[in-house]
Amino acid sequence: MKRTLAFFTLLVLLTGHASAQRVAITLDDGPMLERTPLMSPRERNDAIVRHLTSRGVQAMFFVTVNRGADRPEGRQPLGALSQAGQLVANHTVTHPDFNDPSTRLEDFEAEVDTCDAVIRDYAGYRRFLRFPYLREGAQDTKRDAIRAFLRERGYRIGYVSIDDSDWLIDEELVAAAKSNPSLELAPWRSLYLDHLWRHAQAYDSLARSIYGREVPQxxxxxxxxxxxxFLGDVIDMFRARGWSVISPEEAFSDGAYKVAPRIPRLDGSVLETTAQALGVSLAPLREMGSERQVGEAAAALRRSSQQP
Incomplete structure (x- = not known):
């Protein structure tokens, strides 16, 4: 049986002492200029910055250029993030699915280079790429070629360990707020925090199954x-439950993020792909519920908010 996984320092990865849980915050797809109820695009960005700076948290923002960073009105919020001490990294231009056979390697490489040209002059610029949809390749030669390209550019993969469905809750929240501008927000906050906490616990358990130690998430x-x-509430929740909120660069320095899983299809959290490569059970993830269940709960909340 040949389950292969390239580790930089295998011995360090598979051993270590338990420590308190740690988590780093990353946000994808910004700055988004789509209009929403309750807040303008600039107000949304300013609120996110306030949540972070008021709590002394540094996050990493993975920029998708065509969401707004290619326009003057999008460069302003991107500059505000960087000036506030936040980090800026690469999430391509159009958010293509690298696992899709129609996404050509050379086109994807061009998207990485184009995004890099947009973000490289910001103070918070870091050479990390996060693959759209967390899909890093469904074919060996294509996967290996993009990894070689990233190494040549001095890039690392901006892995995720806690994958969740905040975007799905957001879609239902926006729809509810459009129908009801005086929407009661407390139930949405509770739904969101519960969702994240269950996912954090499940992925922490999976990490310990793989490595026998705490892994910074x-x-x-x-x-x-x-x-x-609610980003401030997210940070407060983790701290109240004993987790430390650390910088993404500190998290990415851990050996768990210096891996190159070699499995037929790379899709999802780095902990999932690492477990699959090593033959470790994904049973801990069954405790967090499915994406379908999250969507159903958010849709039910939207419907209840529209009732007289």
């Missing part, structure tokens, strides 16, 4: 209304 969120409203 990297949380995937999105630059959306949901986090403009």
């Amino acid at each position: 990297v949380l995937l969120l999105h630059h959306r209304l949901l986090n403009a409203l």
Whole structure:
């Protein structure tokens, strides 16, 4: 049986002492210029910055250029993030699915280079790429070629360990707020925090199954209304439950993020792909519920908010 996984320092990865849980915050797809109820694009960005700076948290923002960074009105919020001490990294131009056979290697490489040209002059610029949809390749030669390209550019993969469905809750929240501008937000906050906490616990358990130790987690969120409203609550929740909120660069320095899983299809959290490569059970993830269940709960909340 040949399950292969390239580790930089295998011995360090598979051993270590337990420590308190840690989590780093990352946000994808910003700055988003789509209009939403409750807040303008600039107000959403300013709120996210306030949540972070008021709590002394540094996050990493993975920029999708055509969401706004290619326009003057999008460069302003991107500059505000960088000036506030936040980090800026690469999430391509159009958010293509690298696992899709129609996404050509050379086109994807061009998207990485184009995004890099947009973000490289900001003070918070870091050479990390996060693959759209967390899909890093469904064919060996294509996967290996993009990894070689990234190494040549001095890039690392901006892995996620805690994958969640904040975007799905956000879609239902936006729809509810359009129908009801005086929407009661407390139930949405509770739904969101419960969702994230269950996912954090499940992925922490999976990490310990793989490595026999605590792994600093990297949380995937999105630059959306949901986090403009509740990102501060997310940070407060983790701290109240004993987790430390650390910088993404500190998290990415851990060996768990210096891996190159070699499995037929790369899709999802780095902990999932690492477990699959090593033959470790994904049973801990069954405790967090499915994306379908999250969507159903958010849709039910939207419907209840529209009732007289």
